[in-house]
Amino acid sequence: MKFDVAIIGSGLAGLSVALHLAETNKVAVISKRALLDGASNWAQGGIAAVLDSGDSHEQHINDTLIAGAGLCDESATRFIVENGKAAIEWLIEQGVPFTPDASAEMGFHLTREGGHSQRRIIHAADATGHAVQVTLEQKVRAHPNITLLEDHYAIDLITSKKVATGDADKSGPRCLGLYAKNVKTGKVLTLSASHTVLATGGAGKVYLYTTNPDSATGDGIAMAWRAGCRVANMEFIQFHPTCLYHPYAKSFLITEAIRGEGGVLKLPDTEGDDAGLRFMPAHDERAELAPRDVVARAIDFEMKKRGLDHVDLDITHKSPEFLKEHFPTIYARCLELGIDITKQAIPVVPAVHFTCGGIVTDLNGRTDLPGLYAVGETAYTGLHGANRLASNSLLECVVIGRAAAKFIAQQEKPKAIALPAWDESRVIDADEEVVISHNWDELRRFMWNYVGIVRTNKRLERAQHRIRLLKEEIDEYYAHFRISRDLLELRNLVQVASLIVESALSRHESRGLHYSQDYPETLAKALPSVLTPQRR
Secondary structure, three states: OEEEEEEEOOOHHHHHHHHHHOOOOOEEEEEOOOOOOOHHHHOOOOEEOOOOOOOOHHHHHHHHHHHOOOOOOHHHHHHHHHOHHHHHHHHHHHOOOOOEOOOOOOOEOEEOOOOOOOOOEEOOOOOHHHHHHHHHHHHHHHOOOEEEEEOEEEEEEEEHHHOOOHHHHHHOOOEEEEEEEEOOOOOEEEEEEEEEEEOOOOOHHHOOOEOOOOOOOOHHHHHHHHOOOOEEOOOOEEEEEEEEOOOOOOOOEOOOHHHHOOOEEEOOOOOHHHOOOEOHHHOOOOHHHOOHHHHHHHHHHHHHHHOOOOEEEEOOOOOHHHHHHHOHHHHHHHHHOOOOOOOOOEEEEEEEEEEOOEEEOOOOOEOOOOOEEEOHHHEEOOOOOOOOOOOHHHHHHHHHHHHHHHHHHOOOOOOOOOOOOOOOOOOEOOOOOHHHHHHHHHHHHHHHHHOOOEEOHHHHHHHHHHHHHHHHHHHHHHHHEOOOHHHHHHHHHHHHHHHHHHHHHHOOOOEOOEEEOOOOOOOOOOOOOEEOOOOO
């Protein structure tokens, strides 16, 4: 299968690239599950952009730099912020049904979230990601130049080093495409592509508790690392402060906008003299509107100090009409679980939400390997620094997706090279699949316990030792048994876990999302944590 562009991932970043290129290119979109199963579809809050004359690029940039705790790349931040309005206008042109507001300058309601100095979050009620994804999905499915490969998971990238031909050697290192396995037939496809785009999302499933979908297994980061690309800032894993705490609610996020609209965090009513106590003002003068790392650490502190399973998020002072209009998804889901948010506080806990680091790219999405690009959460542009500002992530997806597409469209197509088929002749069917599930569970538990919101060197070293043993087991399993999605995802998660721990051990300070009890102070100056793989 030969394409001009192969895009691995079907979230907002991947679909944006596909739609921008499809008029003049033959494009493949590879999705490991259905098209709407990614994290973009789950995004509730909205997209941050300067859309009102009372706001400014400088204010948005400043808010981003403050949240990023000194590690944002200012030029990348400026580029993405200044292109924000054009990105929103493109989404509006595609037909995204943002929540209207006749009194607003652009005619759309803008909300405010933690860390923002202005109302600048354009949204579609409390299900923005879903509204955007459904709209773009319809466009992608209807486009004759886009081939959709749903239920296909990427195994690995094909680089020129893996292709023993004179043509490949002359052209220098380059990504030539990928291997992908059809979930339904079991057949492994060889996809040749002049340009390959990683838009695979984050790595939340490396932890036990996450707001991410099951597909967030760090595939793009692991594949790029194996192909020789640098990664950066992997220690900065954002824990969303407010994930719904309920035995029957898996990974259900309670949007930042609840706090933006006046929701307050309190101790549960069972806490004796402190029952119902609002605790955030004691931790930060910005209270509930402090950046996510501050709020998550405060909740973690109160839970550990008092032995709590959760804290409460209370917005019952708002009218039922307001809550049903602005948060219909959250209202309906909580009501299904017996929680009426118009009358009751919402039980919440922190959970892994966003991978701030990733594959090092420039502002055109280019990685260290020619022919390979990375866009969205899987990439590191420098925008998010040590902590992502709320609702900047979807903005980055559209802005960098558009820039990458523009760059790719200007490139000459390299000469096609015949690629080798996938070889399974020397492997057998796995005899004990239970080994994979046990290793998966072990990894996610010790990452949660040892590499969580508050870290120590001793815990990190313990995790590093276990990761080393797991990698040996998995590499042996990968070499001898026929691949499965669970095995591939576990292989990628263990690689990403190793990068997170190595980055965390290298940072001798506490900054943003990385808090170390061994190094509680913040250095006067710090740099991104850039890791370089051994050249293969």
